[in-house]
Amino acid sequence: MQFRTFTGNPVKSRTHCVVVGVHDKNNLSSSAERLDKTSRGYIKKVLARGDMSGAVGQTLLLQDVRGVQAPRVLLVGLGKARDLDTPRFLSILNSASQALAKTQTKQALICLLEIDVTDRSLAWTSQRLVERFLESTYRFTEMKGKPPKKPNSLTRVDLLVSPDDTEDVKDSIRLGEAVASGVTAHKNISNLPGNICTPTFMADAAKNLAKEYASITTKVLSEADMTKLGMGAFMAVSQGSDQPGKMIIMEHQGSAKADRPFVLVGKGITFDTGGISLKSNAGMADMIFDMCGAASVLGTMTTIAELNLPINVVGVIAAAENMPSGGATRPGDIVTSMSGQTIEILNTDAEGRLVLCDALTYIEKYNPVTVIDIATLTGAAIVALGSHASALFSNDDALARDMLDAGTATHDRAWRLPIWEDYQTALNSALADMQNVGGREASSIVAACFIARFTRKYRWAHLDIAATSFKSGGAKGATSRPVGLLTQYLIDRAREYGA
Ligand code: BES
Ligand code: ZN
């Protein structure tokens, strides 16, 4: 799908379909108004029949509208102009692209950038349009015996803009395309089942990224390397599996080598059975998504490499499989983490924090500007916030603010929860420096407090994406969140650093 700007007259465009918005029968968008004039009131006449009211998400396909060069006109409902906010605009984009996919249209002229969205700029609406149109064509068919026939999709999309805005919209197209490639990279790996997407598979994906982008270098630590480094917490998880664990390090060099990097660390449990603290069968199959944090690191690295973002970024993936076996960690085992702190593992199903804590000690050597870890860490995050917001925790108010802003900007929102010292007592252990779980209370916060004990040396934030990163049931699949938030956070930093 190729995007271009178009500054001509929509009536004269030789595209296959002109897409225009209507609020209601008495209130058309300016392009719809133009089409109505050309067709001597045909659009209003059709609307007056009442088959389409103009509510958000409604569409109506018209053929051979008199005076309009393109054979089709797609009317898209915009709802009331003053109610047109971010979620409504995004759903308008989805309905438009879905309606187009049902036709034989290969090329379309989209006249939706002329409408005002509350608190949003043209740069924003145009980037979202590109992202949503590209994302709406994504299908995960890798695991089908015979790949199903691809639905019709657009090859060329023209965006109607005024000549003054052309350059800005071209920038947004570039950004939107880069984000979409990160989203695709994320979904392609996170939708794979545990028997295929192993830690070794993830390491290969990261190595391929380095082959594809000159700015990226990938390094992989083996279990022997990690044992030598003293990563006893990571190994406590990985040792129960026949699949060897991997610590995967991707470095994107976008500025001087000596410049301090931004670091992302993703939980990459390729399957989480719970270990000896075995999960019940209900929902266990969803644990193929327990590497969505890692996939979001891979996706974000793809986007920033695609943009050649002028900052240094290190993406780390702590990849392991959590299995019960004769060699698995027993509840009650005590291990020593790379930081030297000892951990009493009371529940082997609280494994994410164990692989993360050693990765978070390992990256101290980079002297990072900020560190963000991303993890499907706790079921309690689903209970607390539902799927609308990822849970954010941070030891730094400015970092938390920047991340909340990036989430609002991309509509990939997060909500901050506290990590007060008061919660730390839940992790007190009689025998070791800490235990890996608390009680039933505030278990997302307690998990974050556990990680906080390993991140005291730098500005750090933690995103618990258990609720936001995937859907289960009939719509089973990865959502690609928080690739949007993370890429925006890094794009904002690159701008701030004046590069
Ligand atoms: N991967 C799970 C968390 C999870 C649950 C993610 C459901 C997505 C959907 C994690 O490893 C886990 O098992 N967490 C435990 C922690 C508990 C033992 C303190 C949980 O949330 O129950
Ligand atoms: Zn897990």
Ligand code: MN
């Ligand atoms: Mn678990």
